[in-house]
Amino acid sequence: MQHTLDSESLALQTLSSLSARLSRIEHALVGHPLTHPSTTSTPLSLHAAKINHRDHSIRARLSALEAALSRLASHSKPVHDLLLLHASIPEIFTDVLPTTHPPPQGSLTLDEKAAVVLSSASHVQSVASQLVSLRDIPVPDVDTSVKLVELGDRLDKLTVLQEMQGREMGELRRRSLKVLERWYEVSVEGVNECFAEWDERVRGCERVVGRKLHEEETEN
Template sequence: MTLESDAIAGATIELLEARLRRLNYLLTGDTSWTGVPAAPPKPDTLDETASRRLARLERELERLSKSIPAVREVIQLHDRFPELFSSTPSQNPPEGLTTQNLASIVLSYATAFPETSSRLSSLTDLPIPDAQISASLIELQPKLNKLTQVQQEQAKEVSALRIRTAKLLQRWYEIGLVGGGECWAEWEGRLEDVEREVRREEVIRERRAKEL
């Protein structure tokens, strides 16, 4: 009886070790040169163990649930309805649905079947381009790349010319228009001063002529 129990315990340990190696391979992908999954590396410190890391994740999740209402609601929803978070294989229909429910789901997509079929048929009706035309287009690709580069350089030159033109227009406006207007204003001021002096001299002459 003892030998049988020891054999069962040894087989159980071997199965657990095999499952552990498989799990480690799924997580890390490390194997030896023979293809056997390598043993998981030992953590450097106690804080790097799986239990400590899980405890940190649980504390972080608890902190998020206290500070963020959405996280708390998701956790409560998972606790109340865990079946919502379990993935259902696509080849198996979901449990709890009757044949009538499944038929209604299929019939709801019935209008999409002819449309999909017509699109697939249109793909078969599209003509395949000639191989020589495709080859000529491929040969033109280096020339198109050069033309694109030339176009980019021309765009840079045009941009630089626009900047220079804007600066020249600003210069002409400041010197030609504003400067010319200031010059005309100064000349008009001088003419008004001269006219004032001429009128004053004429008035003086008229007074002197009357006194004589």
């Protein structure tokens, strides 16, 4: 029972924190609180924050927060684009923390540690300037990021089309090879066989004519 109460309290605290964050985002992007659809004076984020009594279920508070976020997305294009980007590629919004290992105890003496720090001191200024230059790099426009994400489907379709064209080109090469083989058999080898046959027939005619001439000379 105590574990259930602790879990419920943790969920309520999380929802309260989310409501406060949503209120700050709403103020930063819109500049004025968005009113709840059923009223004209209660901001959506505050409406969600007021549902914090234990008589209200966690599901109701979560639904109120989702409604407030949807309302904010309908009034703010950056929020709308970010939600679309989150729906398309949710993994880019996940924090991946590297696994850290505790440093070994007693591996270096104090003098050795000081030597390492002093040897790297010359790189501090260059690294700091690089970090400053990275900070000055402008963040890409949200519209550009959304357009790049939308191009993913077109690139996938183009990849499939390229594979189909590759298979068609392979089939055309195979058929062209067969046509070339047939042409060689008919046009080259066939002509050679025809010439060989004609040459044999001409030689036969020459032998017959020579024999006739020899017989005529013998009779005379």
